[in-house]
Amino acid sequence: MNDEAIIRVEHVRKELAIKNGGEEIVSVILPDISFDIKRGDFAAITGPSGSGKTTLLYLMGGLDRPTSGSVFLDGQEISALTEEELAEMRNRKLGFVYQFHFLLPEFNALENVMMPMLARGRFSMSEARTRAAELLSRLGLSDKLHNKPNQLSGGQQQRVAIARALANNPGVLLADEPTGNLDSKSAETIYRLFSELNSESGQTIVVVTHDEHFAAETKRILHILDGQLSIDRTLR
Amino acid sequence: MRINYHLATIAFRQLQNRKRQTFLTLLGISVGVMVLITAVSLMDGLLQSFIQKIVDIAPHVIVSGERVTPPVPDQLIVSGNGNRVDFIKNVSRERQDVIKNYPRVESLIRNDSLVELVTPLVSMDVIGMFGTISQPVQLFGIVPSTEDEIEKFSRSMVSGSFDALGRTPDGIILGTSVAKDFTARVGDRMRIVSQSGDIYSVRVVGIFRTGINDIDDNCYVNMRLGQIIGGFSPDEASDLYIRVNDLPKDGTVARTIERETNYRAITWEQKAASVVALFKMISGIVYFLVFFVIMVAGFGVANILITNVLEKARDIAILKSLGFKRGEITIIYMAQGLIVALVGAAIGCVLGFILIEIMSSIPMASSSQSFVSSNHLMMGKNPMYFVLASLFAVLVSLVAAVGPSRNAARVNPVEILRGER
Numbered sequence: 001m002n003d004e005a006i007i008r009v010e011h012v013r014k015e016l017a018i019k020n021g022g023e024e025i026v027s028v029i030l031p032d033i034s035f036d037i038k039r040g041d042f043a044a045i046t047g048p049s050g051s052g053k054t055t056l057l058y059l060m061g062g063l064d065r066p067t068s069g070s071v072f073l074d075g076q077e078i079s080a081l082t083e084e085e086l087a088e089m090r091n092r093k094l095g096f097v098y099q100f101h102f103l104l105p106e107f108n109a110l111e112n113v114m115m116p117m118l119a120r121g122r123f124s125m126s127e128a129r130t131r132a133a134e135l136l137s138r139l140g141l142s143d144k145l146h147n148k149p150n151q152l153s154g155g156q157q158q159r160v161a162i163a164r165a166l167a168n169n170p171g172v173l174l175a176d177e178p179t180g181n182l183d184s185k186s187a188e189t190i191y192r193l194f195s196e197l198n199s200e201s202g203q204t205i206v207v208v209t210h211d212e213h214f215a216a217e218t219k220r221i222l223h224i225l226d227g228q229l230s231i232d233r234t235l236r
Numbered sequence: 237m238r239i240n241y242h243l244a245t246i247a248f249r250q251l252q253n254r255k256r257q258t259f260l261t262l263l264g265i266s267v268g269v270m271v272l273i274t275a276v277s278l279m280d281g282l283l284q285s286f287i288q289k290i291v292d293i294a295p296h297v298i299v300s301g302e303r304v305t306p307p308v309p310d311q312l313i314v315s316g317n318g319n320r321v322d323f324i325k326n327v328s329r330e331r332q333d334v335i336k337n338y339p340r341v342e343s344l345i346r347n348d349s350l351v352e353l354v355t356p357l358v359s360m361d362v363i364g365m366f367g368t369i370s371q372p373v374q375l376f377g378i379v380p381s382t383e384d385e386i387e388k389f390s391r392s393m394v395s396g397s398f399d400a401l402g403r404t405p406d407g408i409i410l411g412t413s414v415a416k417d418f419t420a421r422v423g424d425r426m427r428i429v430s431q432s433g434d435i436y437s438v439r440v441v442g443i444f445r446t447g448i449n450d451i452d453d454n455c456y457v458n459m460r461l462g463q464i465i466g467g468f469s470p471d472e473a474s475d476l477y478i479r480v481n482d483l484p485k486d487g488t489v490a491r492t493i494e495r496e497t498n499y500r501a502i503t504w505e506q507k508a509a510s511v512v513a514l515f516k517m518i519s520g521i522v523y524f525l526v527f528f529v530i531m532v533a534g535f536g537v538a539n540i541l542i543t544n545v546l547e548k549a550r551d552i553a554i555l556k557s558l559g560f561k562r563g564e565i566t567i568i569y570m571a572q573g574l575i576v577a578l579v580g581a582a583i584g585c586v587l588g589f590i591l592i593e594i595m596s597s598i599p600m601a602s603s604s605q606s607f608v609s610s611n612h613l614m615m616g617k618n619p620m621y622f623v624l625a626s627l628f629a630v631l632v633s634l635v636a637a638v639g640p641s642r643n644a645a646r647v648n649p650v651e652i653l654r655g656e657r
Contacts, residue, residue, distance in 0.1 A: 054654065063557055064650045084561055091559020098653060102554040106249035116558040118242040125241070164558070176653075 005036035005072070006171055006204055007060055012069035014055055014227075029055045030227040032069070037172070037206055042198040044215040045208045047224035053208045054176055056224065060206065061094050061174045062086045074171060091120045095165030099177035101157035103149040109136060109160045110145040116167040128167075135163040139193065155186030162193065166203075173197070175207040179214055191217045243564055246555075247571035250544055257543065261536040262580045265629050268533035269584025272526045272625040274591045279519040280616030281596075286515065287508075293388045293446070294504050295477035296486045299345070299493055301333030302500040334358075338473035341497050345478065350489050352481040355382035356459065356473035360466035364455065366418040366426040373414055374454045375428065377462010386479050389444050389456070396422035396442030401458065407441035411452035415443045428457075430465045533580070534632040537573050541640035545569060545647075552644050553652035562645040569644045573637025574630065581626035588625070592617065 014030040029052040037043055037060075045053045058064040059071055062078045070077050073093060081089060090096075103112045113132035117123040123131065136145055139159045149157055158178060165173055175194070179187035191214050197203040198219070207218065215221050216235070223231035251258045311323035335341055338356050345354050358377040363370055380402040384390050390398040394412060401407045408428075410420060420426055420440050428436045438457060446452055463470060478493075478501075480486050490501040505512070545552070552565055596615040 058650050058653075061557070063653075087556065087559050087561045089559075090557060096557050102550065102653075104246070104551055104554070106246075106253055115242065115555075119555075119559045119564070121240075168559075 004039050006039045006041075006074060007037035007206070008070075008072040009036070009056070009060065010034050010070045010072070012056075012059060012066040012071060014052070014059065014064075015067045028227065030059075030066075033224075033227065033229055034069075035222060035229055035232065037204065039171075039204055040198070040202045041220060042194070042205045042218045043207070043220040043222055044218040045206065045222045045224060046210070046212075046215050047230075049210075051224045052227040053224045057174055057176050057206065057208050060172075061096060062090055088120065091116055092122075092168060093171045095168070095170040095173045097158070097161050097165045097173065097175040097178045099180040101149065101154075101161040103157060103160055103164070105149055108146045108148050109141060109152065109163075112149070112160055113163045113167055116164060122168070132163070132167065135166055136160065139163050153186070154182050155189055158182060158186070158190055159193065162190075166197075171204060173203055173205045175205065175209075177208055177210065179209070179211055187211070187214070194218075240564065240567065243567050244571055247568045248575060250548060250568075251540075251572055251575060254540065254544065257540050258576065261533075261540045261576050262583065264533040264536035265530075265577060265580025265633065266583040266587055268526075268530040269581050269625045269629050270587040270591060271529050272523075272628065273585065273588030273621045274595065275522050275526045276621045276625070277588075277592045277616045277618075278595070278613070279515070279522055280618065280621070281614040283512070283515045283519070284616055285614035286511070290504055290508055291483060293386070294507075295386050296480045296483060296504050297478040297490045297493065297501050298507070299335065299341070299476040299478065299497070299499050299501045301335050301474055303333070304494050304498050304500055332474065334468065334472045334474055335476060335499055337471045338476065339471060341499065342476060344496060345476065345493055348489060348492060350480050350482055350485050351478055353382060353385050353479040355379050355386060355477050356475070357383065357477065358459065358462045358466050358468050358472070358474045360431065360462070360474075362431070362465060363429040364414065364418065364426060365429060366420050366424065369418050370429075371417060375462065375465065376454060376456045377459045377466065377468075378456050379459050383456075383477070386477050387451075389446075392444040392446045394443050394445045396440070398442055398444070400441040401456065404439060404441050405458060406436075406438050406461065407457065408438040409442045409444060409456040410440055411454050412443055412445035413449065413452045414455055415440075428465060430467070432467060434465075436461070436465055530629060530632050533629065534636040537576055537633040538636040538640060540576065541569055541572060541637055542643075544572065545640045545644040548644075549647050549652050552647045553649035556647065556649045557653070565645045565647070566641045569641035570634065570637050573633045573641070577630040577633030578626075580633075581629045584629065585622045585626060588622065 012030055012033050013028070015026050015028050018025045018027060033056065045056060047053045055064065059066055062073070062081070065079055071079050073089065078086065078089060104115065107115070110129065110132050113135055114128040117128040117131065118125070133145060136142060139162060141156060141159055141163070144152060144156060149160070152160065162178070179190050182190065194205055194207065195217055198205050207214070209215055219234065219236050221231065221233045221235065222229060309322035313321045313323070315321065342354050342356060345351055356379060360375055361372060362375045364373045380398065384398060389409065396409070398409065401409050408426070410418070415421070418426065422440050422442060424440045425437055426440060428438055430436065438461070457465070460470070462468070463472065478489065480489050486503045486505070490503050493499065493501040555565065592615045595613050598613060
């Protein structure tokens with residue numbers, strides 16, 4: 001495992017303009033934050049609600065742009081990319097998992113996982129199908145390929161969402177409270193899954209979580225307090 | 237361009253998920269397309285049957301006695317105070333322009349290979365008298381055999397026979413309105429008073445009804461008798477009726493005649509111009525109203541798309557985070573508009589076809605039954621109605637889809653994904 005930074009956050013500042021009646025209030029979410037995520041890292045971003053951890057994750061995923069400072073992914077400054085280039089990059093290099101599964105309700109598990117592969121046309125329909133089926137089997141859903149999201153349990157839905165995030169073999173998997181909406185047993189399965197993905201395939205994972213228990217499973221904890229990095233602790 | 241099946245599939249499944257609203261939108265478009273097709277068919281059918289009627293029973297070109305270029309004065313004198321005096325020789329009494337030496341003009345016209353038939357006639361205003369009734373009528377002197385080839389009187393006879401006119405030198409054929417006014421029947425004798433005051437006795441040999449009031453107000457006698465009553469010389473005619481064998485060329489024939497004979501020749505299009513223009517205006521109003529029906533269908537499309545975009549904001553956000561580009565999101569919703577429009581138009585075409593068939597089989601009492609063989613509504617039948625109506629529906633739907641699709645493309649994933657928390 002090399003020490004190369006796959007994500008570098010450099011002096012990132014994020015302000016949000018909130019309209020309150022007639023006047024605009026600018027609130028600073030992240031005053032100035034810098035850190036690296038190394039290839040093969042499994043990092044948890046923790047912190048109280050409103051500390052800016054989700055904003056940070058979105059900035060790292062190119063879904064949002066910093067007010068100032070830079071975010072590098074694979075050595076490329078993503079804050080300088082156009083919206084089209086960002087879409088391309090998100091598709092190729094990043095996988096997202098959210099608190100809610102956000103699966104497309106009209107499509108079955110297999111089709112949901114195929115979607116990112118078809119989005120940029122890098123896979124043919126049959127390649128995408130084979131790969132999606134493999135991913136879902138790996139996540140223990142081989143018997144649920146043709147179920148629609150509403151025919152799956154919360155834990156199963158989240159596993160489909162993880163399979164979808166992994167579809168294009170991304171450099172980084174970004175997860176926003178992936179267990180936040182699950183019972184403890186399903187949450188447990190998801191922790192284990194993340195750990196396995198990291199230890200077995202060297203998948204770089206950054207996960208935002210409230211869950212101390214989950215955070216303890218990771219290799220590194222980045223604790224955010226009022227938009228500042230207050231603790232950066234490597235666990236193992 | 238690569239066909240994006242997955243985009244089309246997303247579009248299609250989202251519509252499938254909203255069956256009731258999709259159905260209502262489809263219904264709106266279908267009805268719009270159906271009404272448009274039927275209205276076009278009806279208006280076109282009316283115009284076509286009207287033109288067919290004219291082509292069938294009206295002369296294609298009418299040559300009148302009017303000169304294209306007025307005669308040049310024989311002498312022109314300008315007096316000292318600026319007044320001008322034209323002298324024209326052989327001035328007789330004031331009378332209508334006539335075609336002089338018409339047999340020669342007729343044979344000249346007949347030389348044109350486009351001309352199928354020429355028949356001369358004289359026309360005049362006279363007073364008809366029967367019993368105690370007397371009233372003005374329009375009287376025509378005709379050559380029965382050739383006249384019938386053009387105006388098809390023998391098809392419209394309600395009593396007597398048209399052929400009898402040719403065999404009866406003092407025979408007269410009455411239009412049904414005239415016959416009714418005089419209460420005259422076949423075999424009756426009536427009198428005609430000419431403009432010069434001479435009285436002629438004629439025998440009714442037939443009564444016809446064309447359904448066209450202008451013609452049913454007329455009376456017809458033999459050419460020779462007409463010339464005598466109207467004071468024409470034997471070689472004078474007031475008009476020549478011409479039938480051409482290639483209708484679109486009637487304008488060419490008319491111009492050739494004017495050039496060669498200097499007599500004014502007008503085509504049926506010129507004569508019927510005001511009626512055709514009226515038809516076109518009515519059609520315009522009908523299409524304008526139907527246009528609104530389709531517009532309403534367009535609102536339906538906009539409505540379902542706006543609802544879909546609002547309701548699917550979360551899915552749009554997720555698609556964007558998966559790497560779908562703005563353009564692709566736009567395509568998904570434009571495709572929904574297109575799918576609804578195409579399916580709606582297809583259903584509308586089938587419904588329109590059925591409605592046209594039903595309407596054209598409804599019996600219709602028509603004032604012109606006697607010479608139009610069908611007594612049903614004349615519906616136009618042309619594949620272009622379907623093509624144009626469908627294209628129009630697709631166009632309106634796509635225009636309606638533009639706004640919602642652009643809104644969909646503008647969805648900001650961060651706002652939506654955050655908002656779920």
